[in-house]
Amino acid sequence: MKKIVKDAILTLKYLLITFVISFFLTIVLFVALSADEIQRFHYLYSNFIVFYFLILKIQIVIYALLPISLMLTALVAFSYASSRDCSSIGSSIGLILFCLIIFGSLYIALFQDGNRINTISKIYMPKLAEKTNFFYNNSIVTFPEIQFYFENNKAYYFENNSLIESSISLNLKKNILTIQKLNDGLGKDYKYLDEIGKVDSLLFLNPIIKTIKVNFEELSYFLSKSKGIFFLLYLFAFFLVICWIPYLFHNEKWPMPYYMLSSLFIFLFATLFLATFKFSLIYLKDLKISKLYIQLFPVFAFGLIFIIEVLLLYIKYSRKIFHSKIEQTRKMQMTRKIK
């Protein structure tokens, strides 16, 4: 009993610390990779600080960064717990406590009232800057296939051996610089500030990333429209399934180290979750069953996976469910040495 309490507290500690660190890291990564957009907001609004970017993008923070950091938490904390010999019962109690703390606070803070997120996103009232600085004055800037010289907020360029002076308009929100006289007077758009770029070496994953992105957009659209309680349910079902994966693979002879295999499986489960969600939206909507059940379909599906997982865990740690395999082998070694 003492060990179970000790393991529960240890797992809870790991979970909380890992969650805080991973949430912080995902936010830093998100902010760093959106630096170009933040830069534009910085010039666009006079009362803008980086923190407000998170409020402006609260939907992404809640519906994307939070699940990702929970995924990382599940992977890292449960890997640590499994390698530190925590019993599965102790870990389960730690996990339940963690879920109560995180999901409970999320429910109270965000999802109790359907409009809470919208209210939060309106905390920041952006004030347009009185004057947007045009950086390229008195210099030449190269755009694809054309170069402009900017002076006194006007663009100069040569066409058919004659100099053309054109007025310009700037849309910092969309990062667009329009040269009015081009395109037969209709105006042509160019990117105003440089964008941060793409990860080229991950391009082979492009089709997968694209499908995930589309599914995720649909999910976040649905979640932002419906009551937030569904989101918590989805997240809970998903988290409950993925956090046991390190336990399943630990101490097994797999071709890859167990933490790599676990991360791979967590990634696969995340994709599967999005696919189940899309399946319920597209194929189940015509069935003559209550809308509530259709919406809860991903939860049922993941509940089923969870049951299978529990069975697997039971088989793995069957007889000595209170003791891990490592402890068991150590004891055996000790007894051998004594003999």
Next chain:
Amino acid sequence: MAQNRGSSFIINKLLTISAGLILLVFIIMVSYQSFTYDIESVLKKSKGQYIIFSSLVKTIELLPYILSSALILSFCLIYSIGLRKGKNDLQETDYIIAFFIFLLIAFLFTAILNEAVKPFMNLKVSEILITTKLSYQYLKKAKEYELQGKYSLAIENYKRYLTFEPKNIDIIDLVAELERKKYSEIPKPQIKTSETPPPTNPASLYNLAIYHTKMKEYVLAIYYLERYLLLNPNDTNAKSLYDKVKAVYESEVLNKKEDALYIMQQKRLGMSYIKQNKYVEAYNLFVALSKKYPNDKSIKPYLEEATNLYRKVDFFVSDAYEKKDYPGFNSTLLKLKDAKKENVYYLIFIDKVVYYFDEIYLYDVSLYNLSTKSFQSYKYGKKVQNYFVFKNSDLEHVITYFDIKIPYFKNFILLRSFNLFPLYTVFDLKNFIQSIGYHPSLFIDYLKQKILFYISFLFTLMISFKLSMIGMKRSDSHITIIEIIFFLLSIFLISISGYQLLFMVHKGLYILFTLSISPLLAFIIIFTIDLIIWVLMYFA
């Protein structure tokens, strides 16, 4: 001591594997370049050079990936092979010491290759590509002339092509054949079979005298008139004609003497111009002289010398016109400062810039004076010495001194991107970018790319090291070769994507920091954050 031996053993293996991997990637690149090599883009003569240089550039670009995978590979292999053979006497400190030595070597090696070798290789590759295009231009023209039957022009262009590829036997044979064809087309001079005897009767003598007078061949006219007067001494008409012709002839001889004197004087004047480096005046003088006395062959060498000297300070429209179709840099906008006049700036649009063996030709140049708002356009221009000459015809000669560094201007045309400029230009690069009117942020961009590249590179190596250490600790003695391969593959995939992701994150952090602090401070803060993470990584 044991630790030192252990670390030197690891570093030895690490360097061997890195060198092996670099060589492997280089060989793959060379074979890839040889397979995809396009005959139209690179001359046969420069094929070897091109393949080696471009493969080297690509290998240098892949160095962060190669070195980080070498690190993972070697550490894991040493450890797992040691485990399999039961010789795992290497300590963790050995790995750490070896890693730091490797980090230093890898950093210096990458820095030297990136900053000293790569820019020159890039310049060389772009020069090879340009000369190939040039030579093919000559070949194309030569074939066109050959089809039109203009053999002498075809031969001239083929010979120009041969200056690029002197060992092309097909073309040498073709030139010989064309020369035979050209020779067979020249009409043979007709040989007179028999000479007619001189006339003896007075009438025909008189007629001949009148004919030669009309033809202004006064010596012959005098000869025939003298013969005629011997036969008819009393003919007054003939006598008066004889006196007239003789007078004209004597005055002409006198004139000729005066002309010779005049030509001599002009030649002296022309030479004095050349001595005073007034090549344009000398050229104009000799051109006028040769026009006035087209038959005087003594003027020709002077004219040739003056023409060659003229090319040093000016250019001929025909020279520029000839190179108009050559490959070059299209549609360039520049804002240049007049070096001779204070606060005079020109906005210049050049439709095409051709780089031809250290000569820079400009085509369809539009100059807009930003101070006076006046507009001029010229069909041709050329960089001569330290100034630019613009003209529409040979009679024009507009010289403008621009405040730019000419060697950098050459790099600008050849490299087309400031990011490819060598590091030693960094001290003047900002001035150069501003002197051609480009936005100064391009210079900061150049610096940012370089510094962030090295920081991300070091960071990637650190992460690879940590990954390999974790991998080593986790794997046990029962690990099989297939398991090692799987492990290495997965770690390699993480590391190659990791480098780019890290580079992007560093870029993003730089942008965020520069919103409120100076770029230098931003670099220092980013480096400090990296250092803290490295330290934390060790104690994690």
